[in-house]
Amino acid sequence: MGLLDSLDLTKQIEEKSEYKEKLQKYQLELLMLQRKLLESRLNVMMVFEGPDAAGKGGVIKRFNEHLDPRHIRVYSTVKPTNEELRHHYLWRFWTKTPGQGEIAIFDRSWYGRVLVERVEGFATKTEWKRAYEEINQWEKTMVDNGTILLKFYLQITKEEQLIRFKKREEDPYKRWKINDEDWRNREKWALHNEAAEEMFEKTSPGHAPWHLVEGNFKWHARVKVLRQIAKTMTLALG
Numbered sequence: 001m002g003l004l005d006s007l008d009l010t011k012q013i014e015e016k017s018e019y020k021e022k023l024q025k026y027q028l029e030l031l032m033l034q035r036k037l038l039e040s041r042l043n044v045m046m047v048f049e050g051p052d053a054a055g056k057g058g059v060i061k062r063f064n065e066h067l068d069p070r071h072i073r074v075y076s077t078v079k080p081t082n083e084e085l086r087h088h089y090l091w092r093f094w095t096k097t098p099g100q101g102e103i104a105i106f107d108r109s110w111y112g113r114v115l116v117e118r119v120e121g122f123a124t125k126t127e128w129k130r131a132y133e134e135i136n137q138w139e140k141t142m143v144d145n146g147t148i149l150l151k152f153y154l155q156i157t158k159e160e161q162l163i164r165f166k167k168r169e170e171d172p173y174k175r176w177k178i179n180d181e182d183w184r185n186r187e188k189w190a191l192h193n194e195a196a197e198e199m200f201e202k203t204s205p206g207h208a209p210w211h212l213v214e215g216n217f218k219w220h221a222r223v224k225v226l227r228q229i230a231k232t233m234t235l236a237l238g
Contacts, residue, residue, distance in 0.1 A: 002197040003212055004155050012217035019219040026226035027066045033233045034067050038101040040237060042146045045098060046229070047109045050154035051192065052182045053164040054215045056107055059154070059225045063105070071101060077108040089113055089131075090138055097142065110135060114199050119191045132202040139208045148236045149208045152225055153196065154215040158189050 013019045037044065048056040064072055075096055084092040090110055098104040113131040117123035123131070143149055156164075168178040185192065204210045211228050215221045 002193070003200050004193055004196060007155055007212060007214050009155070009157055009160075009214050009216040011214045011220050013219040013223060016219075019223065022223045023062060023226070026223065026230050027062070029230045030063065030226065030233070031066055033230060033237060034071070034103070036237045037103070037233065038068075038071060041100050042148055042236060043098040043100055044103040044148045044150070044233065045142065046103070046105045047111065047149075047151040048105070048107050048154065049109065049111050049115065049152070049196075050213075050215065051156060051161055051189075052185055053161050053168070053177075054154035054156045055218050055221050056154055058218055059152075059222050060105055060107060062222045063226060063229065067103075072103045072105065073098065074105045074107065077106060077112060090134065097147075100146070110138075111199060111203075114203075115192065115195050118195050119188055132199075135203055136205060136208075139203075140205070143207045148233060150211070150229060150232055151208060152211050152213055152228075153200070154213045154221055156215040158186065160216045161186065 013022070048060065050056055060074060064074070073096070080089070080092060093106070093110045096104055096106075113123055114128050114135075118128040139149060165178055165182065168174045200210050200212075211225075213221050213224050
């Protein structure tokens with residue numbers, strides 16, 4: 001049994017009032033921590049990975065909701081440009097690293113090399129196998145240089161993903177979030193999980209561990225992520 005199989009995806013917060021109370025608690029705590037971060041020589045980088053419609057965007061939105069937006073950048077990682085393809089695949093992420101006191105959030109990230117690029121054949125076996133060590137070394141460099149690095153993987157069931165896909169297609173405000181590629185990815189669900197399991201095994205050192213989040217219930221996922229961010233930043237900032 002892999003780590004994804006061991007997740008209890010039935011975890012949830014039953015009452016909306018409980019959710020709102022916990023959300024506001026951590027949002028206020030994070031606002032205070034952001035003020036502390038701005039006075040420090042540190043910065044924060046966050047990575048969000050997981051299946052399509054796992055709730056990554058919703059978590060990021062709640063994290064940012066009451067923070068000072070001038071010091072936060074959110075990057076949605078898509079297909080590399082021709083300019084980016086001329087460089088090592090980590091180059092386009094080097095150029096987006098935050099300065100002192102700043103926060104950078106990556107909605108999908110350099111882990112695409114060992115996830116989607118591996119599954120879809122965009123990277124050769126030699127390239128994606130080599131990437132584990134390349135990523136570990138790069139992240140160690142960032143952490144040693146003052147980066148607070150948080151990595152989250154949101155997981156949902158294939159059945160829950162289907163429900164969310166259909167809701168997106170029916171909602172004119174969310175229809176832009178769904179396309180043919182999302183449907184095609186479902187056909188390789190097992191391969192994506194296999195790639196994720198190996199990623200957890202090979203890229204979760206003590207200074208940059210993966211945090212797996214049960215995503216079937218969005219309220220639970222949002223609170224769990226914000227709580228972990230607050231805990232990690234508190235320890236780093238003293």
